[in-house]
Amino acid sequence: MSDVKQEGVGASSAPASGWAREELASLQARGLRRYLEPLDSPQGPVVRVGGETLVNFSSNDYLGLAASASVRAAAIAAVERYGLGTGASRLVVGDTAVHHRLEARLAAFERAEAVLLFNSGYAANTGILPVLVGPGDAVFSDALNHASLVDGCRLSRARVVVFPHADVEALTKALEETPARRKLVVTDTVFSMDGDVAPLREIVAACRAHGAALMVDEAHATGVLGARGAGLCEELGLEDQVDLRMGTLSKALGGQGAYVATSRVVADLLISRARPFIYSTALPAAMCAAAEAAVEAVEKDPALRERLWRNIRRFSDGLRSMGLRAEPRSAVFPVVLGGPERALEAARKLREAGVLVKAIRPPTVPEGTSRLRFCLSAAHTLGHVDLALESLRGVGVHQRGEE
Numbered sequence: 066m067s068d069v070k071q072e073g074v075g076a077s078s079a080p081a082s083g084w085a086r087e088e089l090a091s092l093q094a095r096g097l098r099r100y101l102e103p104l105d106s107p108q109g110p111v112v113r114v115g116g117e118t119l120v121n122f123s124s125n126d127y128l129g130l131a132a133s134a135s136v137r138a139a140a141i142a143a144v145e146r147y148g149l150g151t152g153a154s155r156l157v158v159g160d161t162a163v164h165h166r167l168e169a170r171l172a173a174f175e176r177a178e179a180v181l182l183f184n185s186g187y188a189a190n191t192g193i194l195p196v197l198v199g200p201g202d203a204v205f206s207d208a209l210n211h212a213s214l215v216d217g218c219r220l221s222r223a224r225v226v227v228f229p230h231a232d233v234e235a236l237t238k239a240l241e242e243t244p245a246r247r248k249l250v251v252t253d254t255v256f257s258m259d260g261d262v263a264p265l266r267e268i269v270a271a272c273r274a275h276g277a278a279l280m281v282d283e284a285h286a287t288g289v290l291g292a293r294g295a296g297l298c299e300e301l302g303l304e305d306q307v308d309l310r311m312g313t314l315s316k317a318l319g320g321q322g323a324y325v326a327t328s329r330v331v332a333d334l335l336i337s338r339a340r341p342f343i344y345s346t347a348l349p350a351a352m353c354a355a356a357e358a359a360v361e362a363v364e365k366d367p368a369l370r371e372r373l374w375r376n377i378r379r380f381s382d383g384l385r386s387m388g389l390r391a392e393p394r395s396a397v398f399p400v401v402l403g404g405p406e407r408a409l410e411a412a413r414k415l416r417e418a419g420v421l422v423k424a425i426r427p428p429t430v431p432e433g434t435s436r437l438r439f440c441l442s443a444a445h446t447l448g449h450v451d452l453a454l455e456s457l458r459g460v461g462v463h464q465r466g467e468e
């Protein structure tokens with residue numbers, strides 16, 4: 066902390082700085098303070114960080130597309146043609162032909178009537194929910210849904226009914242017992258911190274039985290699940306049964322931004338009403354062009370997904386051989402350790418062995434479930450995966466509940 070004397074707004078003696086010092090000290094004492102750590106390399110299976118070269122198990126770049134040659138080339142060509150910034154929201158002058166081309170491409174990929182882009186998954190979720198439901202309505206949200214869905218529920222000012230994780234019986238009961246004008250159910254398909262998969266067929270049936278609409282977040286499923294890589298809805302053949310399917314460009318697609326696959330009329334309403342869509346500068350055309358190249362890679366190169374799944378199976382077999390719980394259901398594997406300090410300590414030890422895996426702590430995960438969260442990528446070699454397993458063995462990790 067700097068002792069340099071400053072005066073005026075922003076000075077370390079100003080009220081906000083006092084509040085911040087107090088709260089940071091409290092976070093620090095509870096093992097919950099967070100720090101930035103810049104990378105000196107592109108995203109990839111091996112990264113340079115803080116002068117070290119580490120095998121990276123914390124990236125959501127599941128197919129290794131973030132730094133791939135085709136994605137880079139598409140972005141560069143689009144920068145040459147369109148420049149960088151879009152200058153305004155899409156409704157003003159920020160719209161380009163590339164945005165529309167990407168939406169058409171994603172609509173075909175998702176087998177949807179319409180697709181609408183958002184600047185991020187966070188913007189999509191916080192923007193969409195308040196358009197669909199409001200006061201007098203009810204939204205039913207899985208207890209482990211991503212923070213952006215939680216915030217979207219809050220912003221909607223609808224009644225929020227949180228149902229126990231993946232508990233369709235409890236959801237059904239809540240749908241029966243909650244009076245509301247409109248009912249909307251919202252769930253992750255692959256849960257971001259646990260890597261498990263929502264019981265989507267059963268959720269769809271519950272929604273149908275109770276006249277509820279359904280929105281799903283496929284952030285960790287896009288590019289990972291389904292024969293074509295379009296997500297859990299594709300895997301289960303439920304594309305037509307889900308009102309809104311949100312996916313991101315920022316994880317397996319290696320870029321930035323998000324989209325929702327839905328009906329034309331819902332997309333049209335979002336264009337007129339979703340605040341993050343209306344009041345935020347459009348994605349750069351270069352990002353859209355890069356995403357087009359990424360979707361093309363997912364569609365034309367099934368070997369990417371095959372390599373990812375080979376790694377997923379290797380890693381989950383390895384975890385199970387250590388007596389740890391593991392289901393090869395997605396690219397995300399939590400090793401739940403308990404308190405935040407235990408997770409931080411395990412992350413430190415793994416790092417000494419050359420493995421970068423970040424500790425995930427509350428409020429990202431519930432109290433008492435701090436964890437290491439391993440993310441596999443198609444870009445990992447089997448050697449990388451084995452290194453993670455060996456280091457985990459070396460650290461002598463005991464998962465909570467199995468000590």
Ligand SMILES: *Cc1c(COP(=O)(O)O)cnc(C)c1O
Pocket residue numbers: 185186187188190211213253257282284285313314315321322323
């Ligand atoms: C990452 C994530 C988001 C947010 O997406 P961004 O594009 O990073 O803003 C939304 N939902 C889930 C489930 C996520 O994991």
